[in-house]
Amino acid sequence: MIPAALAIARVKLVLELRRREVIFAMLLFIAATIVIVHFALSGDTGAGSRAAAGMLWAAVVFTAVLGLLRTFAAEQEEGALDALLLAPIDRAAIWIGAALAQFGFLVVVEVVAVPVWWVLFFQAGGPSIGTVVVALLLANIGIALVGTLAAALALGARTRDVLLPVLVLPLVIPIVLAGVTATYGAFGEEVGGLRPLGFLALYDLVFVALAWGTSEHLLGD
């Protein structure tokens, strides 16, 4: 199962390296989102402010949804999904592979975007970057998990592209809540310590378990 999932993730990453369909779009999108949120909250997102810290989370979540729109798209267009479903591998492997690839895309985007965000807003001091990185990594796992789940559910839906954000966004509200709290906590204020990070890990575990239990029914027959 693990080798099959890794193989599927590798296919997706290689495809992305060759076609560059998703990551560049995500990078431009996260930049535009940060600029829009900054101007929309004009005056509140000055350097070193909490709003600037929260802005990152809004941008990450929306950018993740953009990337998710292409999950399973290549398989569907080339008819590979039927072959994958017929292959003698665990159904869970298809979905875990897709989630791994999605996680990879998010990490690549954040490796570029987070340092830029940091320089633009926090060069004069801000949250501890270590906490923010751990929170983002845990959040990426959760977003990739529930996002891929939702994308699998929406496969074959008539309005797939409209549907997916509506399915994913309510599911990731708890991630945003905990992520923002962790980032505020990383300002060095006495807020909660490791609890938000613990929550993010718990979120990942709960949805891994739920997705594992239902993966037989996820992709259809």
Added chain:
Amino acid sequence: MRSLGRLSTTIPLVLSTILIPLTVALAFWWTPEDFDQGLSQKIFYFHVPIALTSYVAFAFGAFSAAMYLWKRTEVWDLRSYVGVHSGTIWGTLVLLTGPIWAKASWGVWWNWGDRQINVFLILFLYYCAYFMLRFSLDEGERRRSASAVFALLGIGLIPLSFLAVRIAQTLIHPVVFTSGGAAMPNSFLLTFVVGFAGMLSLMVLLISTEMRGKRTAARVLQLQRVARGEDA
């Protein structure tokens, strides 16, 4: 079987026609006026039972979804849909009655510091998306299992939202409002229990009536097919 079907609507019909007016009577004529909140506290006997009942309906929807994934019979899919559907209708009532109470006792229509109403909002948004998912898939096995998986995931979302809101809240804002649950006088508690029982039986009535409607519609479709000579 048929008489059982009737009983499942008759009993809740009788119960709710007795209990809901009784709640109104008890709330306005029997329970003393709340020392702190005055008349506006009366909405407690309706708002909170409606909210709890709507959680019960969502739980029923999720339970039926699990049963569908296990048993694979269409009736569990219908039950799951009807549960989520009724939960959403009652959820709308919760989101309407909540702000009325909030405005009267806290002076604002929406209190972003209140834990319950914010968790409820997340859950409501989530289950509204259920209908979008369900109705953009073609009828059949794929739609039934996708709807069931989505309804079931809500069970994970409820406790996680509670935790997340709590973590974010106790850390960012102090919790200002605590419910005086333990300090409730007996007459308040009894009226609340009657109200809850009334709302629950109304919910059972709604669910069983909608189920009957759905089954009748399916039967009519089948008979039409037979009449056209398509299949038996």
